[in-house]
Amino acid sequence: MFAWMAWTTPVAVFFICMALMLAGMTVWELKRPSTLRKGFLPIATTRGDRLSIGLLTAAYINLAFVGLADRIGASLSLANPPSVWISFVLSMAVLAFIMRRG
Amino acid sequence: MNKPVNQKAWLLVLPVLICVAFSSILPLMTVVNYSVQDIISPERRVFVGTEWFASVMRDRELHAALARQIVFSLSVLAVEIPLGIALALSMPASGWRASAALVAVALPLLIPWNVVGTIWQIFCRTDIGLLGSAIKALGLEYSYTGDATQAWLTVLLMDVWHWTPLVALLAYAGLRAIPDAYYQAARIDGASRLAVFRYIQLPKIRGVLMIAVLLRFMDSFMIYTEPFVLTGGGPGNATTFLSQYLTQKAVGQFDLGPAAAFSLIYFLIIMLLCFILYNWMQRLGTPGRADK
Structure with a gap:
């Protein structure tokens, strides 16, 4: 049925x-509603x-990183x-930092 | 006492969610799948990981198309937003003149995109077109098919003609929603016309202007039909914007992998720029900032 979508395992894992993540955020929001806060983000x-x-x-x-990978490899x-x-x-790590301190 | 929440209301959203899933989410998932594979035929596909992303990001033609696109979109905003506000301010507030002005201003919006391209193609011809022959009569050289700068300016002018009415209509709706009490207070204070615009009208239409900026930015960033019909992307690549470059890749060369990778990068660029624009415009109206 979904053969036209040309699924690959890495993409399936990514979407799962x-x-x-979205389901977790929804449950988290229902349990503990989020409030506006100001961190290091402007x-x-x-x-x-x-x-x-x-x-x-x-x-x-x-x-x-993907775009600069060749240059990074050459420079190192x-x-x-x-x-x-x-x-x-x-x-x-950046995502976790933004979630925690942003 | 806590008010009970009726979760059944979510069921009403379900049809929209299903429509969005079929029209947007599933195609987007497919694009992600294509971006990591070399599609040789519908039955033969090879997983290539991030190879297409790397090759697309090193593509000099893409960089040039992106630069042209950003300059074009910023030019569109720089011209259409002030012009649309000026047009809205000069339109009558009520009566038959207001209705007539609204219809006249809205006319370009009713014309399909490919027809707009054809209209301007004829309009700009130096032998039979009104604009082209008028410029020629002034003794100026004009060729939107031969000169890159003139082609660029013609496409910009065409977009301004087609879409400034949208900004004007949105701004007009915003202006009409301002209660008369604000103007009365301004008259009592002896406020100048400029002060009324700066401190009453502009802050009050900020919401609709934000919609106008986002709509025009996203729309101009995806422009395809009008320049394709008018100039075909030429002369050279002078008016080849991102969507036209993408179509060449996907349809012209049938390079579905690189085209999918490029589409996702395009999507991310639009998301980032819209996020920045949205937040910038939100902050413009926050108290204490406007007076700085």
């Missing part, structure tokens, strides 16, 4: 994680705002470009 944000900003930032970090004299897992871990 996103769905779980605007007052709710929990959902911080998640959106964090995810967008994470996407840009991964994109920048690596045989192969560095793994995208590095940018993934970094982006998740």
